[in-house]
Amino acid sequence: MAGNKTAKLTVEDLLSFPALQLRVLAGEAGLARSVSWAHVSELEDPTPWLLGAEVIMTTGLAVPRSAAGQRAYLERLDDAGVSALAISAQLHVPPLHDAFTAAAEERGMPLLEVPLAVPFIAVAQEVAAAVQEDARQRLGAQLQVFGALRWLASEDLDTAQLFRRLERLSGYQVHLCTPQGRPLLPGVPVPPDPAVLPASVDAAPTIPGGFAVPVLTPGGTAGFLVAFEREGARPAGLAVVQHIATVAALQVAMVRHERETLRREGAEILAELLQDVLDPAVARRRLHRLSIAGEAALLVVRGVVDEVLLPVLDEYPHLLLSRGEDRYVLGPPELGEAVAALPGVAAGMSRPFPPGESLRVAQRESLWAASRAEGSGRPLVRYGSDTTGRWLPDDPAVLGALVEHVLGEVLRYDAAHDAALLLSTRTWMDRDRRTEAAAAALHIHPNTLTYRLRRFSALSGRDLSATAAFTEVWLAIRAADQLGLTGDGGAR
Known part of the structure; x- marks a missing residue:
């Protein structure tokens, strides 16, 4: 979460405060991470209560004793968007394993040491004082973003224009998509990497570089809004991102209503066209x-x-x-x-x-x-x-004569006994004479299909193992389809 030092507080800025006397133990590559708050936590997993960009301070009670536990602890904090982990010197800090500092180096997650003489409240006060200006900017952005619906009504903005304006005010690059990663609203791009999408609507909103929040509509979760901090901008925070998601939900409802209206009109037109x-x-x-x-x-x-x-x-x-x-x-x-x-x-x-x-x-x-x-x-x-049809004539009388000559007895048998000899034979031919596949498509046992094929051959007088007979039957079935005699070729 790289930051712009002139626009926001960073971990490196904290190191420059003489009164804090902070020392970097590992993760120096992440000193440009932005800081929005500093908070004390002795929980082994505080991530459900974090929004991102926090400095987490601990006396050591939260730090596991094992190497694997320490590494997992640091990775959890980093995945939640924590800017830095500050550990009090001495007190309750267990021995720090190489795996712990190695993880900090690999991830660029600053690991800081706070001298025993410096109380945690001093760090929190310095951070609070430094972010006051940023807080005022965020409040102003929130008030302007809350007016998004007024712009929509008074200025007749389309969806793309509306979200471009929200991006400029919020300091985020905004993406929208369905839970499957498809476009949710016209003119708003999907996230470049679908891996950032949360596994559920209850997941923590913080992702690397920004937030991912659900877009909730009366019918359920329509999708997700993913907001990445824009370089050089001053991001307005989670509250603004959540409000943009609310605007997106209202837009989705409007688009769905319009689509449903067009769908009903389209159904009426298509019915008239078909008639x-x-x-x-x-x-x-x-x-x-x-x-x-x-x-x-x-x-x-x-x-x-x-x-x-x-x-x-x-x-x-x-x-x-x-x-x-x-x-x-x-x-x-x-x-x-x-x-x-x-x-x-x-x-x-x-x-x-x-x-x-x-x-x-x-x-x-x-x-x-x-x-x-x-x-x-x-x-x-x-x-x-399917080029088979080119060999058939267009004259219905000729087609009918072919069907009667080859399939007449089969059609009459199927009608009299509510059987499916013709359907079974056609399915077997469609599956390239693979009995197992055709039987599965018909939901019958392969032995049943074999019996039906033998019965078809007896009634039609055609040996389906002979090329000439097979071709004649195949063309006759195609002719029956065109005439609507198989029950599948005509209108339902």
Whole structure:
């Protein structure tokens, strides 16, 4: 926590006070650390009650006797942001091990000795007197930061402008992120190193070089605010950082409200587009107003809950509509890759199309692709990426004749017996004829799948071990998908 000597009190400044007669035992590299307070503590672990930048003074009662204990004690204090450890000469100080002073040297943590003739209160008084000017500056910064909401209302600042002004007043470089490290508010950067994020909202706020505090909203912890001291600035302290976190929480609530309003409006527009009741020109205007002006694609997303899906969608302009277990998403084509990265997802994406175009074709394409994604275990299938379909004719009558010729008996058997011979065979083909993987996807025993494959072969009259028969069955299944005869290719 390097400091600017002209702006704040440092450990080195304390050494220059003749009345204190302090001596450096180890950790001289950390003499530039800033000091905000000096306090006596005989606790082996005082860190839950520290804010950072304190000089901790002890008569030695707090110092463990073992080498490992002494090293751990010093490391705890340093991790909590303590500026220096001051130990009274003689009194109750146990023998100091080499591991103790070595840790101070490694971490640049000043280890000071206070002469027996100098009372701890003298050190505390010198620190208090020296930081009075800094305290007045902090109070002024607090009063100005408390006016942040007034600026927001009266000057119409956007989020980025608001937080840049808060940075100038507070003396901190401000970062915001979700608990997973993703951006929390537009225009405010995430921390450069996610390792600084606390493990929980109850963790101590002090981190090396600043503070990390939770951003609490009615729905829970929205994320964390990380504030690093700016070089040459005069940081205003934890109280100001906590108030900035409150401003961030209010901003998050406002952004969420705006997003929910847009999401409801977008769902209504997408429903009208899917019903094909909007004039193309009207559709283009509405999509443009919602920032969907370029080429778009329609996705059908399955297998993922809204709590996981929405944060990803919010990073792109999009429309979202829920229909049963399906989530219809209209947005830029690159949204497909972001959705595909979600765990457990099965998504199908249509071919890209100009905004305002009818979604009838895109809906069939995305539904078919989503069913292919489910059947193959892939997170994302783009319609048209599977070249098998190019070998099929476009004429529905021809497709129907192929399905009847190859799969007719199987389809009738499945319908009469509520069986799943066709689904089982298609899943087995999608898994590249790996029986164990296909059985796991179907949640059945491999022996059950083997029986179903034999039954399919008997009804269809096709030996699936023969290349010609396998190809014919595969093309017929694709034709049945396009005609919506498999139960997965049509609209739900």
